[in-house]
Amino acid sequence: MPTRSTTFRALAGAALLPLALVTPACAQSTAAPASAAPAPETPGTLCAPAGTLRGSHGEQAQVSLCADTGSPRLNITAPATCRGTDAKVQYVCRTEGSWEVHRAGKSLGTGSLPGSRLYAGPGEYDISATVHVKSVPAGVDLKGTVRATVSLTAPMAKATHVVSADNTVLRRNSTTTVTYTIHRNSDEGDGNARLGMIGEEGTGVQIRSADHRCVNPLVGRYPSKTRLANSLDCTVTELQPGHPEKLRVRVTLGAKCSTVVSKLGYWVPQGQSMYTGAMLEGPKLTCR
Template sequence: MAGAALLPLALVTPAWGQTAAASAPETPGTLCAAAGTLHGSHGEQAQVSLCADSGSPRLNITAPAVCQGAAAKVQYVCRTEGTWEVHRAGKSLGTGSLPGSRLYAGPGAYEISATVRVRSVPAGVDLTGKVRATVPLTAPLTKATHVVTADNPVLRRNATTTVTYTIRRDSDQGDGNARLGMIGEEKSGVQIRSADRRCVNPLVGRYPANTRLAHALDCTVTELQPGHPEKIKVRVTVGAKCSTVVSKLGYWVPQGQSMYTGAMLEGPKLTCR
């Protein structure tokens, strides 16, 4: 099966004498670039684009395709799946499955490469290959409304470490509610506890099971205000096997009765040695 023929992203030069208009605030949108054409042995092909969202806290990556099979009169619908990797200024920003997302890192040229499988409905096209494209994103990096820090980011083997997480809301957007979750490596034996009544180890299993995950902890705060951070003290016990502990903060930004508001924020990662 032949590999993808890479298609360059065209650049448009402005006409002489044209006056550039004052740039308006950028609204959220999706930018797509031709990424390559996959060819089959019986004349079938798939033209793949790589797309990235602009203007939101997350960078969403998709790979739509247009299919053409051996039967020229058949109109095909394409399904794409696979994996992606993103670089900016020579630095890898992450990898994932298609479709996928990561935190937006600010304006710049995002070099996106993907290994994709394209299948059609009805059947007739089933192609796999590698494609790549550069997508220039100009939306400014959104200022964080919330911040999470930890005062003791290093855990020790065969020891219990006390860590204080500080949650701040630095914006008038949102309200006083937020939920901080922490989780260690499941089979490491790490235990995360807190005497704070706002925190609980997650309950798992069907009712009336009362099993709780010792390696995870959820804490809910309700009095978070600009100028009034919340602090949560936890105790992390590590045995002979080291474990990292990652955290994330979930919060809601009320916008009338809109359903999908707020965000998830990556918190500090505790390392172990």
């Protein structure tokens, strides 16, 4: 199926416009001073036609693949417009399935629809999706694979927080000490952050720390005292630019290998807005 390419330009206070409607400036226009910085790109959503699924009785679903870059994450959806056998009925589509994103021939990730991954910066993204489209009322039930290429121009947001580890290799039948360092590089936000680490279930991996800011999470109903040995949560409250926080952790492996992944959650207040926090992927510990 042919791949369509669309370029993303978010226009402040306006809807996304096809490129064909954008005309060059007229000759009388005065060029902007060379020193003028370009206006920041506002958040927006780009949708590209990705394919049409057809049934044996004339029903069809026109599927688009959409991406937006209004946050550190690239959000991917696959809306569809349905047409059934009854021309008098207005069908509403529901799309489910999975997606995969490639850039320069390299896979950036896969997931379920709708889904997201970390935004990798400006460039061309090849998106494919295996979709199942069903309509309400019933009449359209189609499956297939669709593809589109979108060119995203939004710059990557500067990282406000960074997490590093001084040792990323674990070994069987041993205990490895790992020091995580959390940096806050932005004046925005506050000194609170939470670093979570988790190993693979069923491997016997144990993650511990003598730091009073760290605890193995409690599971089960009250009054259960059971805690997850393969997971550790650490909360810091004095994280400032120029003052990183360090967390010393011990990871014990038996005969089975386990990786340990981590992520940092932090709060960036914006008045009383609710959804202003973010999650940052931390170092991944591998096993030999």
